Amino acid sequence: MSLLVTGSIGIDTVESPAGKAVDALGGSCVYFAYAASFFTPVRLVGVVGEDCPRGFLDPLARTGRIDLSGVEVRKGSKTFRWHGRYHDDVNVRDTVAVELNVLAERGPAIPEAFRDSTHVFLANTHPALQGELIGQLSSPALIVADTMDLWIETQRDALLGLLERIDGLVLNDSEAKLLTGKSNVVAAGLEIARKVRRFVVVKKGEHGSLLFAESRVCALPSYPTVNVVDPTGAGDSFAGAMMGYLAATGRCDLTALREALAYGTVTASIGLEGFSLGRFLAVGREDIERRLAEFRELVRF
């Protein structure tokens, strides 16, 4: 099994009630890859600009599990930048500034050596580009994508077309409602699950997640934590751990999906305890296993 992720690499500035991180490593495929690397090796495909600081991706490289040979440094382009500010209620954030830069240009190509990847995660980007990336794969066993409100509103047909070509979709509750026009998130998830091949995961942030697979609904709360420093990338970390677990086990049955959801939950809960990848750099798989055991205990009845 081999796990590929494509998505954004960003230079993030984040302000939260806990402090501030300036020009920190961020982006969907960065969080995804680091979280997934606790479970399985990861192949990362993304683009940065010439301005990308030297050694910026070293934290990923140092895992020894993330293959960065698919990262393109594009001449004449600038790296994606995002500046966000979380409120005292960290569930609310403002985007202070965003510079799409290289993300507004053509997407990356999947290197020849990565085209045999069995497990693929297409982080949020234009659904047409996600479709193109799928076309570059030789033998995908499990293709999962993320999306966002922008594409639901402006590229609905392309997105609906994409759904038929993917095994799983990961999206948040407001996106699920927007995509279906249903105000009941369970009804929304069930409807989307009928459009994809295998499963839908609806992320609800601090309220946990829902899994729709095999005509069933599963639900998990979030890991209850007081120590929320920086929620940036939590959804990507969630997806990374989930996909990392599925790739590591080579399974995609309902039992495996439930376990993957639980791993996603606890891994994301660790990540948000620090800015950028800070907390991830300080923990190992054993910490994830310990938190999973705690999580299992606290949802038990």
Added chain:
Amino acid sequence: MSLLVTGSIGIDTVESPAGKAVDALGGSCVYFAYAASFFTPVRLVGVVGEDCPRGFLDPLARTGRIDLSGVEVRKGSKTFRWHGRYHDDVNVRDTVAVELNVLAERGPAIPEAFRDSTHVFLANTHPALQGELIGQLSSPALIVADTMDLWIETQRDALLGLLERIDGLVLNDSEAKLLTGKSNVVAAGLEIARKVRRFVVVKKGEHGSLLFAESRVCALPSYPTVNVVDPTGAGDSFAGAMMGYLAATGRCDLTALREALAYGTVTASIGLEGFSLGRFLAVGREDIERRLAEFRELVRF
């Protein structure tokens, strides 16, 4: 063990996307009592006015498990009335009209025969009145109260005084944040748990609930359902099943509280599938057990 509930009895008119119920049986202690009666006999204390329709409480009486001898029909007074309208998103509702009527007068007295109740639920009312009711009990083993934003904002000292006298508090997430000034609901729950004797339950509606007891946090999602007809009273039904289970078992340890939370979750999820008590009238304990088994299955990993 004997379970007493005091709270409102109301004549409710409810509009939801699923239809409309006019002058239906409602009120906090009505929902509570019916849900609790699946588990244990219940003693109900409340006040209605002279206008209360004949036979209005018959659905409660017909359970054979709810003692209505503590219901006062007050001469010259009118029954509490509430008219609410749920949006397409049933998590949002407007109060179209409310007539406090008898609820704005003096509270009910606990009949002599009920004063030896071991388990007591004080549904939402003025905290000073809740305190008075506690004073009428001879041998309470477990006193649990509900509250609301109005009392947190206007009767904070009385409410804080009450917390020291009760074993458990049940409130919703926005109330927990309001009471503590904390935006993190876990931090809020932990703080409130230090003020009461035993436990706090934070209800999050469609997002499940959190339990804070014995310095621990437990979390459950809601039972994922598409069929939401009328969420009125769901929080009271939740508390009713929870307290009914605790009274029936005579336990209040962490394991019992977790089970009680799960029973509260599934019982409330049944109640909201119909207007007023409609669904409850059509089900029995075996239906609750069946849904509990489904719930256990869907949160398993």
